[in-house]
Amino acid sequence: MKRIFVYLAVMMITGCLGMPETVKPVKEFELARYQGTWYEIARLDHSFEEGLEQVYAEYIPLEKEGVAVINRGYDPLKKEWQQANGKAFFVGHADIAHLQVSFFGPFYSSYVIFELDKQDYQYAFVSGPTLDYLWLLARTPTVEQEVIDKFVAQSKQRGFDTEQLIYVKH
Template sequence: MKNLWMLMTVMLLTGCLGMPKAVTPVGQFELDRYLGQWYEIARLDHSFEQGLTQVSAEYTRREDGGVAVLNRGFSAAKGEWQEAEGKAYFVNDSDEAYLKVSFFGPFYGSYVVFELDHEGYQYAFVSGPDTDYLWLLARTPEVQPEIMQKFISMAKVRGFDTDAVIRVEQHR
């Protein structure tokens, strides 16, 4: 019975570490080039981000080898900035863009970069554990229309509901 309880606990804690079947993490990933400020250009909306504009993410190295995550967005309804601090670690090898991220203690969810501008690390398409989680991140508050088109096209092929994608207002 004790082993069954441990197995169920492990499954609960790691249950969100999968990824959509059609999503493959980017290889030849270089964390040092990925670190820094990213702007959220588009996303599938969720309660934890609903109504937020000017959303950004800052990634820095942690002393334990992981990645510190600081997500920030402005809530017009509340008239204030909201922040969430988290931590992320590679699930497999450090050259594979498949990480687990936590904002709530021991509970982790998938962070899978499935498309990346390898040349300049200027944009990234990111999935969560299933097709309900999708983001387009960029180093600048706006992207060229062809990047947005590529994002929608690649996401649709992978089973994401691209009709539900919202563009994030990034006025600065």
């Protein structure tokens, strides 16, 4: 019985590290180039971001490995900034863009970059563990329509419900 409890506990903690079958992480990923500020351009909405505007994330190197993650967004109803602090580490190899991110202690979830401007690291398409989690991030608060169109087309092709996308006000 004890083994079953341990197995279930491990599954609960690590169970969100997968990714949708249609999503494959970028290879030849360079975390040092990804660090810094990224603005949220579009997302599938969730309770932890509901109603937030001007959303952005900062990725800051940790001493030993991984990155600190600081997500901020402005709540126009409360007229205040919301912030969540977390940390992220690679699930496998450090050159494959599949990370595990945690904002709640030992509970991690997948952060999968499935498309990236590899030349300049100016935009990234990010998935979570299921087709319910999707973000378009960019180094600037706005992007060319061509990037948005590419994001929508690739996301739709992978099975995301692009009709539900929210475009973030900055």
